[in-house]
Amino acid sequence: MPEQDLIERLQRSDEKSGEEFVRTHAGTLLRVARRYLPEDADAQDAVQECFACAFASISTFRGDSGLGTWLHRILINICLKQLRTRKRRREEGLDAWLPVFDSADCRIESLRSVEPADVLLERREVRARVRDAILQLPESYRLVVMLRDLEEYSTREAAETLQISEGALKVRLHRARAALKIMLEPLLEGEK
Amino acid sequence: MSFTRSAFMRRLRGLMFGLPGMLDCREFEAFMLDYLDGQLPAPQAKVFERHLRMCPECQVYLAAYRTTVELGKAAFEEGDDGSLPDDVPEDLIGAILAARAASDGLA
Numbered sequence: 001m002p003e004q005d006l007i008e009r010l011q012r013s014d015e016k017s018g019e020e021f022v023r024t025h026a027g028t029l030l031r032v033a034r035r036y037l038p039e040d041a042d043a044q045d046a047v048q049e050c051f052a053c054a055f056a057s058i059s060t061f062r063g064d065s066g067l068g069t070w071l072h073r074i075l076i077n078i079c080l081k082q083l084r085t086r087k088r089r090r091e092e093g094l095d096a097w098l099p100v101f102d103s104a105d106c107r108i109e110s111l112r113s114v115e116p117a118d119v120l121l122e123r124r125e126v127r128a129r130v131r132d133a134i135l136q137l138p139e140s141y142r143l144v145v146m147l148r149d150l151e152e153y154s155t156r157e158a159a160e161t162l163q164i165s166e167g168a169l170k171v172r173l174h175r176a177r178a179a180l181k182i183m184l185e186p187l188l189e190g191e192k
Numbered sequence: 193m194s195f196t197r198s199a200f201m202r203r204l205r206g207l208m209f210g211l212p213g214m215l216d217c218r219e220f221e222a223f224m225l226d227y228l229d230g231q232l233p234a235p236q237a238k239v240f241e242r243h244l245r246m247c248p249e250c251q252v253y254l255a256a257y258r259t260t261v262e263l264g265k266a267a268f269e270e271g272d273d274g275s276l277p278d279d280v281p282e283d284l285i286g287a288i289l290a291a292r293a294a295s296d297g298l299a
Contacts, residue, residue: 013296022288026280035268044284051288055295099221099253104206107217109249117262130267149264155229174225181253181260188256 003067010058022051025068029075035146036079038135046082050075076151080161083139091138097179115190126187133183141176148173205247215243220250224257 001009001020009017029050033043053074061070100108120126134145147158148169159169181188209216215223220243226232227240244250 015293018292019285019289022285023280026285026288030280030284044281048284048288048291052291052295055292101218102202102206104203104210105216105218106202106206106209107221107247107249107253108202109253111252111256114252114255114259117259117266120259120263121266126263127267127269130263134264134267145264149261150268170225177257177261177264178221180264181256184260184263185256188259 004063007058007061007063007067010055011061018055021054021067025071026051028068029071032072032075033079035150036076036143037082042082046075046078049078053078072151076147077161080143083143084163091140094138094141094175094179097182098175099178099182111185111189113190114188120187120190129187130180130184133180136183137176137179141172141179144169144172145176145180149177202249208246209243213239213242215239217243217247217250220244220247224254228258228261 001017006017006021010021026047029047030043033046033050034040037043037046050071054071061067065073102108134142137145143162144158147153147161148155153161155166155169159166162169164172206216208214220240223232223236223240227237232240244254
C-alpha cells in the first residue's frame with residue numbers, strides 16, 4: 001500500500017492498516033532499540049511505547065518525513081529517556097584510549113598506514129568488530145557517537161536530545177572517535 | 193637506528209611547529225572536529241592544512257580517524273551480516289495491536 005494511503009487509513013483508525021504499519025516497521029525498530037537497550041525486554045518495551053506514541057499522534061503527522069523516519073525519531077527519544085531514568089553507574093573514563101603526545105606536543109602515532117574503509121568493509125567480520133568497539137564505549141560517549149555518526153543528527157539536535165551543551169557534545173564526540181580509532185588499530189592496518 | 197631517527201625527526205618538527213603561524217600536534221587535535229565538519233574558518237583551516245602537510249604522524253592519524261568514522265557509520269547498516277536478526281516476537285505484535293484497540297475503545 002502506498003505510504004500516503006496508509007497514513008490516511010491510519011488517521012481513520014483502520015484496523016488492518018494498523019497491523020500492516022506495525023508489521024512493516026517493528027523489525028527495524030527492534031533492531032535499532034537493541035543498539036541502545038541491550039536487554040531484549042527493554043528494547044521490546046521501547047518499541048511498544050513507540051507504536052503507542054505513533055498511534056496517539058498519527059492524526060497530527062504532517063508527512064515532513066516518511067513514516068519510518070518519524071518512528072525512528074520517536075524511538076530514539078524513548079530509548080534515551082529509558083537510559084536517563086536508570087541509576088547511572090560511575091563510568092570509566094577514556095584516558096586509556098586517548099592520543100599520545102611527547103613533551104614537545106608532537107604526536108606519537110603507532111599506525112604506519114591505513115586501509116580504506118571500503119576495502120576493510122569487504123571483510124565479513126569487520127562490521128561486527130566495529131559494533132563491539134562502539135558498544136564498549138562508556139554510555140555517555142557511545143550515545144554521542146550513535147546520534148551523530150549513526151543517526152546523523154546535527155550537533156545542535158544531538159546536544160538538545162542528550163540535554164548537554166554543543167561544546168560538551170563536540171568534546172565527547174571527538175574523544176569517542178579517537179578512542180574507537182585506537183581500539184580498532186589492528187583492524188585499520190588491514191591485519192590478516 | 194630507526195627509533196632514534198624517528199624521535200629526532202619528531203623533535204625537529206616540534207621546533208618548527210613552535211614557530212609563529214604554526215600549530216603543534218596537540219593544537220591540531222583540538223581543531224580536527226571542526227575541520228572535518230567544514231566549520232573551521234578559512235584562515236584557521238589554512239594553518240591546519242599547513243600542519244597536516246608537514247606532519248606525517250598527523251596525516252596517518254587523520255586518515256585513521258576518518259576511516260574509523262566511516263566504519264562506525266557502516267557498522268549498523270541493515271542487512272549486513274545478520275548478527276542482529278530482524279525477528280519480531282508475535283506476542284510483541286499482539287501486545288502493540290491490543291494496546292491500540294484498547295486505546296481506540298476508550299477514545
